[in-house]
Amino acid sequence: MRVAFISDIHGNIHALTAVKRFLSDNIVNQVVVVGDLVGYGASPGPVIDFVKREGWLTGLGSSDMRVAIDLGDRNDRKGVADQVLAWTKKMLTPEQMDFLRRLPPGGRITTPVGRVRFFHGSPHDPEQRLDLMANERDLETLAESLGARVVVIGGSHVPFTRTIGETTFLDPGSVGLTLNHEPGADVAIVDCVGRKPKVSLHKVTYDFASSAFDIMAWNLPPVIADVIKTGRMG
Numbered sequence: 001m002r003v004a005f006i007s008d009i010h011g012n013i014h015a016l017t018a019v020k021r022f023l024s025d026n027i028v029n030q031v032v033v034v035g036d037l038v039g040y041g042a043s044p045g046p047v048i049d050f051v052k053r054e055g056w057l058t059g060l061g062s063s064d065m066r067v068a069i070d071l072g073d074r075n076d077r078k079g080v081a082d083q084v085l086a087w088t089k090k091m092l093t094p095e096q097m098d099f100l101r102r103l104p105p106g107g108r109i110t111t112p113v114g115r116v117r118f119f120h121g122s123p124h125d126p127e128q129r130l131d132l133m134a135n136e137r138d139l140e141t142l143a144e145s146l147g148a149r150v151v152v153i154g155g156s157h158v159p160f161t162r163t164i165g166e167t168t169f170l171d172p173g174s175v176g177l178t179l180n181h182e183p184g185a186d187v188a189i190v191d192c193v194g195r196k197p198k199v200s201l202h203k204v205t206y207d208f209a210s211s212a213f214d215i216m217a218w219n220l221p222p223v224i225a226d227v228i229k230t231g232r233m234g
Contacts, residue, residue, distance in 0.1 A: 001111050001192040005172040007034035007154030010063065011041025012176025015185040016050055018206030019175055028189060030109065034154035034172065035061025035120030039081060040224050041176050042214035044088045048096045059119055060103035061154065062126040068100035080221045087220065111192035114149030121155055129155055132162055132169050143167035150190060150197050159186045159201045168197050183208045183231040
């Protein structure tokens, strides 16, 4: 059993389309989206429609939640992400907003090597970042409470994997706005066979110049275009 994990698509349809082509050549049994379909990128609606059409198992991300759910007045948040999220709300149809609202905070998959749990930030809060560099005992306790052999989270935009005891922790990185200093779309594939899961991290090339152009065409913050083209912030 092979499962592909992707996260943080962030409205980048060019990157998502390239990932679909990549997965057509690297056949997997299931694709899981670990949240953040929207935010930053210029094509939030097409990304939602794409994921919905593919029927991929999808969890709620922090950007998805802030767009689709009324969290009250948040005057303390005035950054680039918040500018784009306000724009995104105006761009989505009621059906697309409803799709985001209906996303669960996470999910689980039963595989031959054991249970896989996935969520964007923490098991119950997409905005609460789980630190995969935390001390081993804390992560062991988390794995025990989840009853999971593989724990997948998103949000950092940097691919990362770490094995502690019998549990593999994984952040697949970002499809639409990677931050590991190399432009492209991040994909993680987990082979759930044998005694231990095997993780492979992939960087998928795509037309990031077109994604950056879309940012500028919609008058979105130009720093986003720079990140798309370089894979780094600043």
